[in-house]
Amino acid sequence: MKKLHILAAGVLAGCLALTACGQSGSPGATGPVVSETAAADVTVAGSPTFDAMKARGGVVIGVKDDQPGLGFKDATTGQYSGFDIEIARLVAAKLGYGADKITYKTVPSAAREDAISRGEVDYYVGTYTINDKRKTLVSFAGPYFVAGQSLLVRADETAITGKDTLKGKKVCSVTGSTPIQRVRDQGLTDQIVEFQTYTQCVDQLLSNQVDAVTTDDAILKGYAAQQPDKLKVVGDTFSTEPYGIGLNKDDAALRGKINDILQAAYDDGTWQKIYDETLGKSGSPASPPALQRY
Amino acid sequence: MTAVLYDIPGPKARARNATLGVVGTAVVLAVLAFVVYRLIVTGQFDPRLWEWITYVNIQYILLGALGNTLAAFAVAAVLSLAFGAVFAAGRLSDHAWISRPSTVVVELFRGVPLLVLIFILYFGVSRGLGIDIPAYWAVVLGLMLYNGSVLAEVFRAGVRALPKGQAEAAYALGMRKTQVMTNVLLPQALRSMLPTILSQLVVVLKDTALGYIILYPELLYQARFLGSQGQLGAPILQVAMVVAVMYIAMCLILSGLSKLLEKRLRKSPKAVGIDAVEAEEEKLLA
Amino acid sequence: MNVLFDNLSLYANGFLGTIELFLVSAIGSLILGVLLAGARVSPVPILRSFGTIYVNTIRNTPLTLVLFFFAFAYPRLEIADISFFWRACIGLILYTAAFVCEVVRSGINTVPVGQAEASRALGFTFGQTMSEVVLPQAIRSVVPPLTNVQIALLKNTTIAAGFSVLEAGGIYANLSERGYNVFVGLLWVALGFLILVLPLTLLQRNLDRRWSTSR
Numbered sequence: 001m002k003k004l005h006i007l008a009a010g011v012l013a014g015c016l017a018l019t020a021c022g023q024s025g026s027p028g029a030t031g032p033v034v035s036e037t038a039a040a041d042v043t044v045a046g047s048p049t050f051d052a053m054k055a056r057g058g059v060v061i062g063v064k065d066d067q068p069g070l071g072f073k074d075a076t077t078g079q080y081s082g083f084d085i086e087i088a089r090l091v092a093a094k095l096g097y098g099a100d101k102i103t104y105k106t107v108p109s110a111a112r113e114d115a116i117s118r119g120e121v122d123y124y125v126g127t128y129t130i131n132d133k134r135k136t137l138v139s140f141a142g143p144y145f146v147a148g149q150s151l152l153v154r155a156d157e158t159a160i161t162g163k164d165t166l167k168g169k170k171v172c173s174v175t176g177s178t179p180i181q182r183v184r185d186q187g188l189t190d191q192i193v194e195f196q197t198y199t200q201c202v203d204q205l206l207s208n209q210v211d212a213v214t215t216d217d218a219i220l221k222g223y224a225a226q227q228p229d230k231l232k233v234v235g236d237t238f239s240t241e242p243y244g245i246g247l248n249k250d251d252a253a254l255r256g257k258i259n260d261i262l263q264a265a266y267d268d269g270t271w272q273k274i275y276d277e278t279l280g281k282s283g284s285p286a287s288p289p290a291l292q293r294y
Numbered sequence: 295m296t297a298v299l300y301d302i303p304g305p306k307a308r309a310r311n312a313t314l315g316v317v318g319t320a321v322v323l324a325v326l327a328f329v330v331y332r333l334i335v336t337g338q339f340d341p342r343l344w345e346w347i348t349y350v351n352i353q354y355i356l357l358g359a360l361g362n363t364l365a366a367f368a369v370a371a372v373l374s375l376a377f378g379a380v381f382a383a384g385r386l387s388d389h390a391w392i393s394r395p396s397t398v399v400v401e402l403f404r405g406v407p408l409l410v411l412i413f414i415l416y417f418g419v420s421r422g423l424g425i426d427i428p429a430y431w432a433v434v435l436g437l438m439l440y441n442g443s444v445l446a447e448v449f450r451a452g453v454r455a456l457p458k459g460q461a462e463a464a465y466a467l468g469m470r471k472t473q474v475m476t477n478v479l480l481p482q483a484l485r486s487m488l489p490t491i492l493s494q495l496v497v498v499l500k501d502t503a504l505g506y507i508i509l510y511p512e513l514l515y516q517a518r519f520l521g522s523q524g525q526l527g528a529p530i531l532q533v534a535m536v537v538a539v540m541y542i543a544m545c546l547i548l549s550g551l552s553k554l555l556e557k558r559l560r561k562s563p564k565a566v567g568i569d570a571v572e573a574e575e576e577k578l579l580a
Numbered sequence: 581m582n583v584l585f586d587n588l589s590l591y592a593n594g595f596l597g598t599i600e601l602f603l604v605s606a607i608g609s610l611i612l613g614v615l616l617a618g619a620r621v622s623p624v625p626i627l628r629s630f631g632t633i634y635v636n637t638i639r640n641t642p643l644t645l646v647l648f649f650f651a652f653a654y655p656r657l658e659i660a661d662i663s664f665f666w667r668a669c670i671g672l673i674l675y676t677a678a679f680v681c682e683v684v685r686s687g688i689n690t691v692p693v694g695q696a697e698a699s700r701a702l703g704f705t706f707g708q709t710m711s712e713v714v715l716p717q718a719i720r721s722v723v724p725p726l727t728n729v730q731i732a733l734l735k736n737t738t739i740a741a742g743f744s745v746l747e748a749g750g751i752y753a754n755l756s757e758r759g760y761n762v763f764v765g766l767l768w769v770a771l772g773f774l775i776l777v778l779p780l781t782l783l784q785r786n787l788d789r790r791w792s793t794s795r
Contacts, residue, residue, distance in 0.1 A: 066522040075523050076349040108509050110756035114417050118426060133759025175741060176753025193664060193744045199522035200652070203530050207336075207655045226524040298696045299714065300623040300706040311624050318626035329657060336656040405777040406770045407735040409749060414770065417763045447728075493639075500642040504739075514644060531652055538645045545640030 038098035047253035049122050050095070058101040061088045062121035062246070065106045066197055069222030069279050071126045073106075080104050083218070083278040084243075087144050087262075088125040090270065091245065094261040109177075113137040116246050123258070124246035127216060129178065130292070139251070140244030141258035144271075146289045148237025149179050150217035152224060154205060155232050160212055162235030163188055169211040172201035179215045182239060198223070206230060216241050221282035242289065259291050266291075338531055346526040347536065359516035360540065366430065366502045366512065370437035371495050377442025382449035383475060396446075403443040409504050412436035416508045433505040433512075441498050448490050452483030488559060492552030496545050503541075513537050583755065583765045590754055595772050597747035601668060601737045602776075606730050608673035613680025614715070620685055623706055631681070638678040643739050647671040651743045664744040672733065672740065679729045687722030688714055727784035731777055748772060 044050040053059050063085060064071035071084040085104075092102050107115045112128065115121050116138045127147070130140045151171075153160050160169060166189040173180035175194040184192060193210050195201050201213045202223050213220065217237055224231045245262075247255050265271045266288035275286055303311060333339060346352055384396030403411070416432040419425050427435070456479055464474040484491075503514040517537040521530035584591060620631035638646070650667040662670075691714050699713040738749030748769055755765040 066519060068524045073519075074525065075346070075355060075520055076351050076526070078351060106509055108507070110752055110762050111417065111508065112756075114762075131759060137759070172744075174753075175744075175750050176755075176757055178757045181754060181757060192746075194746070194750065195651075195744055196742045197518060197522055199524070199528050200530065203528065203652060204655075207652075209655045223524070298693050298700070299621055299709055301700065303623060307623070311626070314624055315626040318630065322630070329653075332657045333653070338656065401781065402774070404731070405735075405774045405781070407738045407749070407773055409738045410766050410770050410773070413752065413766050414763065417766075496640065500640075503642045503644050514642070531656075534645065534648055534652070538641060538649075541642055541645065542637065542640050546636070549636070549640060 038093050038101070039096050042094070042096040044095075044253050044257045047251050047257070049119070049248050049251045049254050050257075052119060053095070053097070053122055058103060059092050059095065059097045060103045060105055060121050061092065062107040062112065062115055062124035062126060063088060063104050064126035065104075066199065067127065067219055067222060068226060069282070070218060072222075073104075081278075082222075083145070083274065084125045084127065086274040086278060087245070088123075090265060090274070091123070091125075091258055091261050094264075095257070109174075112246060116248060119248070123254075127219065127241075128244055128246050129241045130244040134246075137249060138246045139249050139255055140292075141247060141255045142244035142262060143242035143289045143292065144245065144262055145218065145243045145275075145286070147216035147218040147241040147243060149182065149214060149239040149241070150220055150233055150237050151235050152202070152205065152213040152220040152231055152233055153211065154208075155228075155230050157211070157232075157234070160234060163238045165235075166212065170209070172204055172210040172213045173215050174198060174201070177215065179239075183214060202231070218243075218279055221279060221284065225282045242292070256293075259293055263291060333531075340527075343527045343529045343532050346520060346523065346529050346533070352520060355516050355520070356513075356536075356540075359511055359513045362430075362510065363499075363502050363512040364544075366433050366437070366505060366510070367499045370434045370441070370502070371498050373434065373438040374441040374445055374495075374498060375491070377438050378445025378449055379480070381442065381446040382453070383480075385446065385450055386453060386475070388471070400443045400446050403439040404447070406440075408436055408440045408501055409507055411440055412504060413507055429505065429508045429510040432508055433502060433510045436504075437498055437501055441494060441501070444497075445491065445494055448487055448494065449480075449483060452487035452490075453479050455486065456482055485559060489552050489556040492548065492555065496548050496552075499545055499548060500541065513540060583760045584768045587751075587755065587758070587760065587765070590751060591748075591768065591772070593746060594748040594751045594769075595776075597745060598734075598737050598749075599776070601665070601672065601740060601745060601747055602734050604669045605672035605676060605733055605737070608669065609676035609680050609729075609733065610726075612673055612677035614684055616677055616681035617684035617688065618710055620681065621688060621710075635678045635681055638675055639682075641675075643671070643675050643736055644742070646675050647740060647743045668740040668743055668745045671743075672736065676729065676733045676736070679732070680726065683722050683725045683729060684715075684718065686725075687718035690721040691717045723787045724784050727780055727787075731780050734776060734780070735773065 063080065065073035065080070067082065067084075070082045071080070072082045073080050088104075089099060089102065092098075105115075105121050107121060107124065107126070112124055112126075113134065116124055123141075124138075125144075128134075128140075130143055134140075149163075151160060151163070151166075159165060163186075166183070168191065169189050170191040170193055171180075171183055171189050172193040172195065173183070175196060177194075180192060180194055183189060193201070193204065195204065198213065198215060198219060201210065204210045205213050206227075213223075217233060220233045224233050245258055247258070262271075265274075271288045280286070337343070381396045381400050384392050385400060387393045387396070412432055415427055415436050416429065419427050453475075460478055460482065461474055464478040469477065502512050505512045506515040506518065509515060514537065517533045520526075520533045521528060523529070616631050616634065619627040620635070622628060647668060650671045651664065654662075654667060695713055695717065696709055699709045704712065737747055741747050741749030741753075751769055752762050752766050756762050
């Protein structure tokens with residue numbers, strides 16, 4: 001028993017000693033795509049959220065940090081990158097806050113509505129699908145992108161070509177997520193596997209434990225782009241997921257303002273530039289969606 | 295007890311035991327070797343998958359996560375002990391209007407999964423009462439309510455295990471009920487329950503991991519995050535191995551501490567008269 | 581109320597999963613735990629040290645990590661293809677058995693020494709002494725703490741939700757995606773667990789009362 005303790009202490013000391021040396025930087029550094037300068041003298045009349053930003057002297061944006069190509073935090077540099085992040089950055093700039101005034105906050109999916117409504121984040125940009133149920137709790141600017149559910153399979157997979165070929169196959173997605181609920185409701189397969197993150201699902205896919213990973217194509221393309229020799233996205237999308245910017249339910253003024261910002265970015269090509277530099281790298285083109293103002 | 299369960303082994307049994315020892319060790323080693331072999335074959339010890347550990351930023355993330363885990367543990371441990379002491383005393387009270395509610399509170403928080411408790415604290419209190427609880431405090435308070443309730447039961451068992459004569463003698467000396475409890479019973483009970491209490495504190499340490507549900511950046515949360523780093527090869531298993539070693543090391547140190555205390559107490563003449571097993575009875579929970 | 585009634589099948593399936601997981605793991609962990617306790621007091625040194633190392637390691641590892649290794653490391657061993665449900669069961673059994681073992685071992689210590697001495701004097705072997713004399717008497721004193729361990733197991737099943745087992749711990753994630761009030765949804769989950777724990781607690785109190793008088 002005593003030996004075990006000494007061993008344990010040694011291991012811990014080793015862990016700590018390890019931190020004394022190491023390399024910095026990133027294996028794949030990515031800077032901001034569009035460097036917008038912060039707009040001056042912005043006013044949004046009647047927006048409590050905007051007033052809060054002003055009082056704080058900065059903006060807090062809710063994001064995801066584990067989705068390559070969309071909202072991703074590089075652990076080696078602490079930098080955020082991806083399509084969602086660029087959109088968030090653009091909106092912040094047009095509201096008068098440069099990159100140095102932005103605080104990113106990772107919010108658990110199940111807590112998005114709460115984080116927004118209790119003002120923990122000023123707005124939320126992170127593969128947040130607009131739907132009527134959510135509109136009763138928060139409001140949405142946008143959509144700024146329209147994704148659709150698709151399938152990620154191993155590169156050598158031939159049997160799975162679309163949602164109707166899933167019968168008897170093991171399909172993985174994040175626990176309780178809309179895509180997996182859809183698979184369950186439509187009875188596409190009875191072999192459903194659920195993990196906490198898409199990365200874990202992809203790991204299961206690569207170790208032959210599941211046959212396909214399903215969620216929005218935008219997310220899947222991010223993984224396929226990382227390991228193109230091992231993974232591919234197949235089949236047509238079988239849902240429509242309009243991504244919106246989540247806002248406080250009662251803040252119509254800020255919603256209007258952000259919609260204006262998005263529209264301007266659609267019109268002057270900024271949106272296209274952002275897309276081409278992030279998700280567009282996967283090879284599939286896209287054009288700006290139509291805003292749904294309400 | 296354990297020593298009288300079987301005869302002292304003779305030469306034949308000793309030889310048999312030695313053979314079994316060699317074979318058993320060989321089997322265990324073979325299983326371990328197989329696991330390591332399979333992991334090597336599947337490329338889990340590929341240098342590329344271990345590269346992440348060399349980045350200074352990641353080392354800081356891990357250290358920070360370790361700090362967060364320990365910060366939540368330290369405060370939760372102290373609060374759990376206080377909560378446990380208060381509600382144990384409450385349950386032992388002669389007044390029904392104190393003991394009944396205490397029983398309800400203890401049973402309630404013992405019955406709800408910690409995961410659910412933390413979530414309710416984080417969201418429920420802000421919705422119901424309009425008080426925002428930061429993630430850190432939601433984790434700490436959740437741990438306090440759950441482990442405090444378990445500890446309350448441990449304390450109570452400790453007090454009940456004391457010889458009746460202790461309380462009787464104290465009453466005979468003219469002490470009031472509160473005095474008997476605080477001056478005579480609780481100090482002795484605490485003493486006899488110390489090993490159990492410390493093993494429950496190991497549980498507190500392990501359970502800080504459930505803070506992930508509200509994204510409290512403790513060790514396991516950061517492990518999940520680092521495992522999703524695609525540009526580093528998504529080292530899910532590698533990060534988990536390192537974090538597992540960190541957890542086991544921390545818990546072993548705590549357990550070691552409890553073993554040390556147990557030994558000290560065994561030697562102490564003051565500890566006589568307490569049925570060690572009674573005390574250990576509530577040693578439990580995961 | 582709506583949260584519960586709109587998602588009744590989700591709740592039903594979730595708690596059904598929890599109960600299945602609990603029953604299998606409870607039985608498994610009791611059997612393995614008793615065997616481990618036997619190993620820890622056995623005359624064979626290798627069994628004793630194996631039992632000790634096992635218990636000390638497992639008790640100091642978070643359950644999440646145990647389940648994690650069964651979900652992610654196990655497939656790479658390529659032994660046998662076991663479903664995620666059974667892998668979660670194995671993880672829970674291995675974890676809980678360490679706690680059961682410690683409880684049973686301390687229970688064995690409550691049996692008066694004379695019992696074991698007498699059975700040895702009658703020529704019983706170690707196996708006979710344990711199974712015929714010591715364990716039946718030890719059970720009396722271990723039932724209350726054993727119930728505690730099983731209550732903990734019941735609640736620990738929620739952790740399996742993160743490892744592809746449909747059970748009550750995963751309900752909140754489903755609700756959140758469907759746009760329901762997660763907080764209210766979780767209150768119902770909490771209530772469900774209190775209801776599940778209740779019979780166990782009552783059983784414990786009942787046995788506690790009956791046996792503390794006969795002691």
